[in-house]
Structure formats: structure tokens, C-alpha cells
Amino acid sequence: MYDRQVRRRRVTLIVLVVVSLFLLTIYFGEDEGSPLHSVQRGVIAVLSPIQEGASRALKPARDLFGWFGDTMDAKKERDQLRAQRDRLLRQVVDYQAAIAENRQLRGLVNMRSSYDVDAYTPVTARVTFRNPNNLFRDTIGIDAGTGAGVHVGDAVISGSGLVGHVSTAAGNTSIVTLITDQRSYVSGRLLASQDLGLVKPSLGDPLDLQMSQLPRRATARVGDVVVTAGSISDRLESPYPPKIPIGTVTRVDAEELASNNRIHLSPIADLRHLDFVQVLTGGDDADGARAQTGP
Amino acid sequence: MSETNWQLPLRLAALGFVAVIVQIAAVSQVTIFGVSIDLAPLLVASVGLLAGSLPGAVFGFAVGLFVDLALVQTLGVTSLLYILIGYAAGRLRELRDPAHGLVPVFVGAAATAIATVGFALLQFLLGVDAPVSWLLLRQVVVAILLGALFALPVHALVRRIVEGALPDDPRRRRRRAYTTGGLSPLSRPSQGSR
Numbered sequence: 458m459y460d461r462q463v464r465r466r467r468v469t470l471i472v473l474v475v476v477s478l479f480l481l482t483i484y485f486g487e488d489e490g491s492p493l494h495s496v497q498r499g500v501i502a503v504l505s506p507i508q509e510g511a512s513r514a515l516k517p518a519r520d521l522f523g524w525f526g527d528t529m530d531a532k533k534e535r536d537q538l539r540a541q542r543d544r545l546l547r548q549v550v551d552y553q554a555a556i557a558e559n560r561q562l563r564g565l566v567n568m569r570s571s572y573d574v575d576a577y578t579p580v581t582a583r584v585t586f587r588n589p590n591n592l593f594r595d596t597i598g599i600d601a602g603t604g605a606g607v608h609v610g611d612a613v614i615s616g617s618g619l620v621g622h623v624s625t626a627a628g629n630t631s632i633v634t635l636i637t638d639q640r641s642y643v644s645g646r647l648l649a650s651q652d653l654g655l656v657k658p659s660l661g662d663p664l665d666l667q668m669s670q671l672p673r674r675a676t677a678r679v680g681d682v683v684v685t686a687g688s689i690s691d692r693l694e695s696p697y698p699p700k701i702p703i704g705t706v707t708r709v710d711a712e713e714l715a716s717n718n719r720i721h722l723s724p725i726a727d728l729r730h731l732d733f734v735q736v737l738t739g740g741d742d743a744d745g746a747r748a749q750t751g752p
Numbered sequence: 753m754s755e756t757n758w759q760l761p762l763r764l765a766a767l768g769f770v771a772v773i774v775q776i777a778a779v780s781q782v783t784i785f786g787v788s789i790d791l792a793p794l795l796v797a798s799v800g801l802l803a804g805s806l807p808g809a810v811f812g813f814a815v816g817l818f819v820d821l822a823l824v825q826t827l828g829v830t831s832l833l834y835i836l837i838g839y840a841a842g843r844l845r846e847l848r849d850p851a852h853g854l855v856p857v858f859v860g861a862a863a864t865a866i867a868t869v870g871f872a873l874l875q876f877l878l879g880v881d882a883p884v885s886w887l888l889l890r891q892v893v894v895a896i897l898l899g900a901l902f903a904l905p906v907h908a909l910v911r912r913i914v915e916g917a918l919p920d921d922p923r924r925r926r927r928r929a930y931t932t933g934g935l936s937p938l939s940r941p942s943q944g945s946r
Contacts, residue, residue: 465806466805466806469806469809469810470805470806470809470835470839473809473810473813473831473835474832474835476813476828477813477816477828477831477832477835478828478832479828480817480827480828480831481826481827481828481829481832482828483827484826484827484828485826485878493827496821497820497821497824497827500821500822501821501822501824504773504821504822507773508773508776508777508822509777511773511774511776511777511778512777512778515774515777515778516778518778519778519781519782522782523781523782526782526783526784
């Protein structure tokens with residue numbers, strides 16, 4: 458009895474395997490129009506309405522299970538998109554910073570070609586820090602020092618105008634005292650009238666520059682440009698090269714001009730948004746004295 | 753053939769037909785971690801575990817052939833694999849008769865592994881030009897884990913459907929004994945006292 462069962466089981470197994478292999482071999486070697494393919498097409502034709510009905514009937518269940526998968530996929534996709542957004546945001550910031558830097562560097566190049574600073578060796582430097590308390594001491598740090606030929610007293614310019622001068626120089630860093638620092642004064646010249654004066658920041662409002670010690674009959678109008686005088690006279694000595702723009706006249710009070718010989722300017726250089734500056738080095742070494750003109 | 757002898761094949765045929773239709777129409781369209789759930793190997797393994805090697809192998813052959821026909825695949829590939837799954841699960845029951853509740857989980861995982869890896873191997877043998885990549889291996893592993901996950905519910909469902917139609921089902925044997933005038937096992941003399 459047991460042997461018969463075993464024999465029947467084995468025979469059935471062998472028959473099933475042989476039939477499967479036979480079907481596989483025949484089907485694999487047949488073309489599309491062969492009997493097995495025809496049978497398969499017939500079965501599909503019969504099953505397709507059933508499958509369609511089942512598919513419609515089971516759609517709610519499928520959607521329910523799909524919802525879990527979709528939710529997980531959506532969460533994963535959300536995380537990926539957030540990471541992508543952050544990456545792109547960083548790129549945009551980098552691009553914008555690069556564009557701003559490029560604009561400032563172009564300004565520096567144009568500055569050199571526009572103004573007579575050929576006697577100097579410009580050293581381009583990046584602004585590394587800024588004095589947070591700029592009401593009295595308005596200074597910035599730059600990443601160029603004596604190693605790059607920077608010396609105390611060298612003039613510092615930006616792409617649009619005068620920035621200040623080097624007040625401290627170390628190996629690879631320097632401190633620049635801006636023209637808005639309370640210790641700073643610059644000999645300036647009104648371009649329109651060629652009148653000379655001394656440019657200093659107002660107390661309490663560093664971005665409001667005062668041009669004082671003007672001649673009694675000086676004339677000035679709002680919008681006039683004031684440039685460095687490059688004077689070497691004892692009265693208005695200037696460490697800066699001549700004709701570098703300092704500021705534009707913002708206010709001319711007739712009484713103030715008559716009594717105190719003073720007008721008000723606004724710095725041309727954007728001193729609060731500096732990223733790059735140029736230090737004009739080597740003037741003294743080249744000529745023995747700065748390229749300066751008499752008053 | 754008596755009515756009781758027809759019950760198991762009829763139930764298995766209905767089970768196989770409905771299960772393959774549901775698998776194709778709904779279950780295979782649900783993906784988890786990028787892998788579709790395949791209930792057919794679990795079904796065949798459960799039938800083998802519950803009904804034995806011969807019903808398991810025949811059921812595997814039939815379900816595999818139906819799957820190949822319905823999915824327009826090379827005839828014989830799936831049936832060959834499912835014969836192996838059904839027969840092996842049945843032999844495990846006949847030789848070891850495992851009673852642990854987690855046996856269907858391991859059998860389901862093994863059945864899914866045989867179906868997935870075997871199908872891939874046969875496709876390679878038949879000339880499907882596909883590179884073996886880490887992605888493929890990852891999908892195989894995920895499919896096996898999903899098979900293990902769904903093995904218990906599928907086994908419970910199959911047990912519920914074939915229950916009472918199995919040839920050596922203890923409940924049926926007991927019921928037949930009472931209805932034909934036999935004594936209760938408690939009042940029946942033991943084998944050793946004869």
C-alpha cells in the first residue's frame with residue numbers, strides 16, 4: 458500500500474515535471490501563430506473580461522494598499538526634494554555672491570583704468586571683518602598685509618571711490634581706517650569749482666561727511682563731486698593719490714557755508730557693503746613721494 | 753468518485769482560479785519598497801503544507817500554468833517552479849509534520865525565494881539579457897521578506913478554505929466515526945488492551 462502511494466507520487470511528480478519541460482520547450486521554439494500561442498491568446502480573451510471586472514471591483518482595496526505605499530513614496534520624495542531645494546538654495550546664494558564679487562572686482566579694474574593710479578601697485582584684498590562699533594572707530598580688516606607689500610598709510614579704494622587708508626599692517630592682514638572713521642580726514646577738491654577743503658565724518662552720523670575749511674568764496678551745489686586733492690601742503694596734507702572720488706555734495710547751507718565754510722557730502726563708495734578693496738601700494742617707493750599735486 | 757473525494761480538488765481549483773485573478777487584477781499592482789507582492793507561491797506552499805506533496809505538486813502545476821497563460825509568459829516556467837514549491841512543502845509536512853506556528857512563515861519565505869530566484873535563473877537560461885545588479889538582489893531580498901510577512905495570513909486563509917476537505921483531517925475523521933455509529937474515542941477500548 459505504502460509502496461503504491463510512493464510510486465504514484467513519484468510518477469505524478471515526474472509526469473508533471475516532464476509536461477512542464479515539454480510545454481516550455483515547445484513554447485520556446487514556436488512562433489506567434491503556433492497552437493500553444495493560440496491557446497494562450499484564447500485564454501487571455503476569456504480571462505480579460507473577468508480580470509477587468511475583478512480589477513474594477515478590487516480597485517478600492519488596491520487604492521487603500523496603494524495609499525500606504527504612495528504615502529511612503531511621497532515622504533521619501535518630499536525629503537529628496539527638500540534636500541534638492543536646500544542644495545539649489547546654496548547654489549543660488551553662491552551664484553549671487555559670485556555675481557556681487559564679480560561686480561566689485563570689475564569696478565576695481567575699471568577704477569584703475571579710469572583714474573591716475575598707475576604709479577601705484579594695486580593689491581586686491583578681501584574684506585575679512587568689520588568693526589561692529591562704527592560710530593567712532595570705523596575700520597575693516599583685509600587679508601593682505603606686509604607680505605603683499607602693504608604698508609601703513611597706503612590708500613585703499615573700492616570700485617567706486619575712496620575707502621580709507623591702511624592704519625595697521627601685519628604679515629598677511631591689515632586694518633583699514635575708513636574715511637567715515639572719526640580719526641580720518643582727507644584733503645578734498647570740489648571738481649566743479651576746484652575749491653579745496655578737508656573732509657571729515659560728522660559726529661554721530663559717519664555716513665554724513667563734512668567738507669570744511671573751504672575758501673570764503675567757495676561755491677558748491679548739491680550733486681557736485683568731491684575728489685581727493687592729493688595735496689602735500691602743510692595745511693591740507695593728503696596721503697591719497699589725487700582725483701579719487703570721495704563723495705557727492707548732499708547739502709549746502711548758505712549760512713553754514715558763510716559762517717563755517719562747510720558743506721555736507723555722502724561717500725561715493727558703498728562702505729557698508731564692501732567685499733573687495735584695492736590697496737594702492739608702492740607710491741612712495743616708486744617716486745620718492747606720493748603722486749600728489751600742490752593746492 | 754464520491755462527493756467527499758471531489759471536495760478538495762473543487763475547492764483547490766476555485767481557490768487557485770480566484771487567487772490568480774485577484775493576484776493579477778489587484779495584488780500585483782500594489783508595490784511595497786518597489787516590489788510587487790506575489791501571493792501565488794505562498795498559496796502553493798500552504799496547499800502543500802496542508803494537503804501533502806501530491807496535491808501540492810498538482811496544485812502548483814495548475815496554478816503555474818494558469819499564471820503563465822494569463823500573463824502571456826513562456827508556458828511551463830512558472831508551473832515548473834510551483835511544482836517544486838508544492839511538492840517540497842508537502843514533503844516537509846509528510847516527513848517532519850512540523851507543528852510550530854511560525855512554520856508557514858519560513859516555508860513562505862523559502863517558497864518566495866525559490867519562485868523569485870528560480871524565475872530569474874530560468875529567464876537567464878532562456879536568453880533574457882539582463883545584468884545582475886545590486887538592485888536586483890535587493891529586490892529579491894525585499895520580495896522574500898514580503899513573502900514571509902504575508903505567509904501567515906495566506907496560510908490561515910487556505911486552511912480555512914480547505915478545512916474539512918482534507919483526506920486525513922482529524923475533525924472529519926471524528927465526524928465520520930460518530931455519524932456511522934462508531935464509539936466516542938473516550939469510550940473506545942485502547943489499541944494496547946486488545
